[in-house]
Amino acid sequence: MKQFVQAFKEAGGWLFTSSSPPSKSETVPITSYDSHLNTSSNTPFNPNPELQEHLYGREWLLEELPFNLEIIQEHIAAGCVTLSPAICIDNKRPCCVRCGNVTPYLFSSYDCARCMKRCHYCRQCLTMGVVKQCSSLVTWTGPPPIIPSYEDETLCRWKGTLSDAQADASHSLLKAVRDSKDFLIWAVCGAGKTEVLFQAIEKLLANGKRTAIATPRTDVVIELLPRLQKAFPSVPISALYGGSTERIPGAPFVIATTHQLLRFKAYFDAIIIDEVDAFPFHHDPMLLYAVKKALKPSSPTIYLTATPTGELKKRFLSHRLNGVKIPRRYHGHPLPVPKSVWAGNWRKQIKNGRLSKTFLDWLKERVELQRPIFIFVPSVEVLRQLTRLLNEYVKAGAASVHAEDPERHQKVADFRKGTIRILVTTTILERGVTVPFADAAVFGADDHVFNESALVQISGRIGRDSRDPGGDIIFFHFGVTLEMVKARTHIMDMNKEGGV
Amino acid sequence: MPYCLWCREAYSPAASWGTLFSVSLEERFCQICEERFQAIEGEALCMICGRDLRLLDERYVENRMCSDCVRWEKDGWKDVLQKNRSPFLYNEFMKEVMTAFKFRSDAILAQGFKETLQQYYRIHFPDSVIVPIPLSHERLNDRGFNQSEHLACLLEKPIQPVLVRRLHEEKQSKKSRKERVMPRSNPFEVKADEEIKERLEGQSVLLIDDIYTTGATLRLASKALQPLKPKSVSALTLARGW
Numbered sequence: 113m114k115q116f117v118q119a120f121k122e123a124g125g126w127l128f129t130s131s132s133p134p135s136k137s138e139t140v141p142i143t144s145y146d147s148h149l150n151t152s153s154n155t156p157f158n159p160n161p162e163l164q165e166h167l168y169g170r171e172w173l174l175e176e177l178p179f180n181l182e183i184i185q186e187h188i189a190a191g192c193v194t195l196s197p198a199i200c201i202d203n204k205r206p207c208c209v210r211c212g213n214v215t216p217y218l219f220s221s222y223d224c225a226r227c228m229k230r231c232h233y234c235r236q237c238l239t240m241g242v243v244k245q246c247s248s249l250v251t252w253t254g255p256p257p258i259i260p261s262y263e264d265e266t267l268c269r270w271k272g273t274l275s276d277a278q279a280d281a282s283h284s285l286l287k288a289v290r291d292s293k294d295f296l297i298w299a300v301c302g303a304g305k306t307e308v309l310f311q312a313i314e315k316l317l318a319n320g321k322r323t324a325i326a327t328p329r330t331d332v333v334i335e336l337l338p339r340l341q342k343a344f345p346s347v348p349i350s351a352l353y354g355g356s357t358e359r360i361p362g363a364p365f366v367i368a369t370t371h372q373l374l375r376f377k378a379y380f381d382a383i384i385i386d387e388v389d390a391f392p393f394h395h396d397p398m399l400l401y402a403v404k405k406a407l408k409p410s411s412p413t414i415y416l417t418a419t420p421t422g423e424l425k426k427r428f429l430s431h432r433l434n435g436v437k438i439p440r441r442y443h444g445h446p447l448p449v450p451k452s453v454w455a456g457n458w459r460k461q462i463k464n465g466r467l468s469k470t471f472l473d474w475l476k477e478r479v480e481l482q483r484p485i486f487i488f489v490p491s492v493e494v495l496r497q498l499t500r501l502l503n504e505y506v507k508a509g510a511a512s513v514h515a516e517d518p519e520r521h522q523k524v525a526d527f528r529k530g531t532i533r534i535l536v537t538t539t540i541l542e543r544g545v546t547v548p549f550a551d552a553a554v555f556g557a558d559d560h561v562f563n564e565s566a567l568v569q570i571s572g573r574i575g576r577d578s579r580d581p582g583g584d585i586i587f588f589h590f591g592v593t594l595e596m597v598k599a600r601t602h603i604m605d606m607n608k609e610g611g612v
Numbered sequence: 613m614p615y616c617l618w619c620r621e622a623y624s625p626a627a628s629w630g631t632l633f634s635v636s637l638e639e640r641f642c643q644i645c646e647e648r649f650q651a652i653e654g655e656a657l658c659m660i661c662g663r664d665l666r667l668l669d670e671r672y673v674e675n676r677m678c679s680d681c682v683r684w685e686k687d688g689w690k691d692v693l694q695k696n697r698s699p700f701l702y703n704e705f706m707k708e709v710m711t712a713f714k715f716r717s718d719a720i721l722a723q724g725f726k727e728t729l730q731q732y733y734r735i736h737f738p739d740s741v742i743v744p745i746p747l748s749h750e751r752l753n754d755r756g757f758n759q760s761e762h763l764a765c766l767l768e769k770p771i772q773p774v775l776v777r778r779l780h781e782e783k784q785s786k787k788s789r790k791e792r793v794m795p796r797s798n799p800f801e802v803k804a805d806e807e808i809k810e811r812l813e814g815q816s817v818l819l820i821d822d823i824y825t826t827g828a829t830l831r832l833a834s835k836a837l838q839p840l841k842p843k844s845v846s847a848l849t850l851a852r853g854w
């Protein structure tokens with residue numbers, strides 16, 4: 113009792129839910145609950161199953177809970193729910209308990225109208241709803257809910273067959289998961305990495321283990337959900353991303369953006385991170401913290417990528433991290449190897465309203481062959497200029513997409529349909545989007561945004577369909593960079609390893 | 613090295629008149645982000661609401677006023693709002709920043725507008741008495757701060773919070789179109805000590821708000837202030853739709 117009063121006071125002393133913001137009369141000081149608390153000790157307490165499902169393994173802000181004050185109070189009194197301050201002040205320095213932020217310039221403060229004090233708030237995890245010094249984090253400290261067991265069922269209804277390389281990887285992954293070991297699947301674009309996961313996921317779920325596939329990108333969550341629902345039709349799957357509404361609290365299988373993992377605490381028995389090298393996951397200590405927090409202690413993390421970078425690659429190559437490589441595409445054909453073509457000072461050219469002959473010649477040839485063309489550019493500025501020029505020089509229906517383009521999904525759909533012939537894009541489409549029979553150009557491949565991993569990913573868009581496994585991928589440049597060389601070598605090495 | 617308030621990238625501050633004289637360098641937008649705001653500039657602004665008349669069809673301009681303001685003046689709201697000025701257009705980027713500022717309670721973002729707002733005060737509304745547009749009690753409790761008061765504080769002048777706003781007004785979407793522009797009753801009323809009320813008598817009053825949309829909010833607030841006999845009521849709003 114004393115403890116929770118303390119937590120309450122530290123948390124500003126207010127309790128309210130988001131559905132009904134407090135007016136003066138609803139905001140009850142903690143002392144008025146004393147009489148109510150005494151009654152609960154005599155009779156055995158039955159936790160509310162809905163609240164239990166909602167809170168178990170989670171970490172919510174008090175104002176995020178769709179339950180009324182009284183229910184929460186009862187559970188706090190019975191020790192089933194615990195409140196704790198969301199921001200700790202340690203040695204005068206604030207620390208955000210939800211996201212792990214301790215960087216001073218990622219905190220700010222103002223005179224808070226809720227707690228009537230100078231109130232610190234965390235700027236690192238703001239997109240998930242503000243965490244203030246007067247906010248409380250709510251966790252479940254009662255008995256865990258019973259998780260359905262699927263032992264007698266065939267959970268995975270996927271009817272396809274794995275290639276030999278996929279089957280090997282699937283087998284090794286299964287073993288790693290059984291031994292609770294971290295694991296890396298290094299699979300070329302088009303290797304069919306999702307199918308490699310099915311066997312391990314099935315095993316985990318059958319044993320009553322909670323599993324997540326997390327990815328830095330919302331697009332990937334949206335794309336994966338129907339595929340996984342089809343593969344595991346009897347399993348409740350929850351998809352979480354910014355703006356999604358969670359319909360299945362307590363689902364044993366979760367597909368989420370890495371940000372959403374911040375709302376979990378010791379929930380998962382395994383987390384698979386897809387596209388682990390994609391922005392913003394890598395280099396973001398918050399997302400690493402989120403994964404760690406969401407996992408139960410000593411549970412495995414599985415990394416999935418075509419282009420491992422930095423620490424992950426080092427750990428794998430030095431055998432500190434187990435893993436497999438799938439160097440061959442599912443259809444068995446080699447990866448198209450990019451060609452580098454000199455295009456002169458492209459920056460100056462577009463500024464002066466010109467385009468290099470090599471670039472134009474290639475483009476016209478591809479347009480004549482009626483092939484859809486991706487053109488990757490280094491910035492939104494280049495995107496605008498180039499698109500304008502293309503509609504002037506090559507009248508073939510060029511459109512552009514960038515990250516903040518509200519019509520992005522529509523344009524990609526039009527490109528698939530063929531109503532848009534040339535799609536000029538920033539690196540946002542470097543992953544995910546594939547269109548059969550397409551070619552790709554990187555315009556300004558020497559720009560610093562095109563590192564090895566981006567160039568490998570871009571090259572991976574091409575030749576995914578077994579009916580057209582070739583396809584052109586050209587790096588138009590004003591001087592070959594080391595990253596371009598590395599990307600080419602990377603792809604050729606994979607082809608060699610794949611024996612194609 | 614300072615960090616940009618918005619993109620949080622470290623940046624080297626360009627030596628401009630602003631940075632030369634300002635004491636603190638840290639709480640600003642970097643140049644790249646700053647350029648994404650769209651300033652409302654030039655001479656051709658509506659005398660009242662400050663909208664850029666060049667963006668309007670000629671039919672909607674009359675005596676250097678936009679047709680919206682002409683209508684207000686004719687419909688019994690003559691001189692209720694003397695003049696509004698907004699430094700920025702409410703473009704996509706401003707919308708993003710305002711969403712973070714208001715709805716995610718990222719209060720510090722306001723600091724990035726400090727210099728601009730101070731400059732506007734000096735040029736357009738010198739010596740005006742500052743009154744921020746209030747939030748209703750519940751909304752204030754919800755959000756933890758009043759964005760208009762926050763903007764008003766940036767002016768570093770005394771603030772007279774004489775207005776209060778009654779309970780939640782109904783959700784905008786539930787109202788008819790006409791009511792959306794003008795609610796049936798005025799949600800604002802004056803609530804302050806006599807001594808503070810007297811400070812407005814015969815003075816130029818400046819209302820502070822984040823966004824100018826239809827101008828109805830500001831005019832209603834001005835109406836509520838009229839019993840205090842101000843000489844005039846104007847408004848400084850951070851951004852406005854075109």
Ligand SMILES: [Zn+2]
Nearest residue numbers: 208211234237
């Ligand atoms: Zn945080």
Ligand SMILES: [Zn+2]
Nearest residue numbers: 224227231246
């Ligand atoms: Zn507070």
Ligand SMILES: [Zn+2]
Nearest residue numbers: 616619642645
């Ligand atoms: Zn910036």
Ligand SMILES: [Zn+2]
Nearest residue numbers: 658661678681
């Ligand atoms: Zn006007």
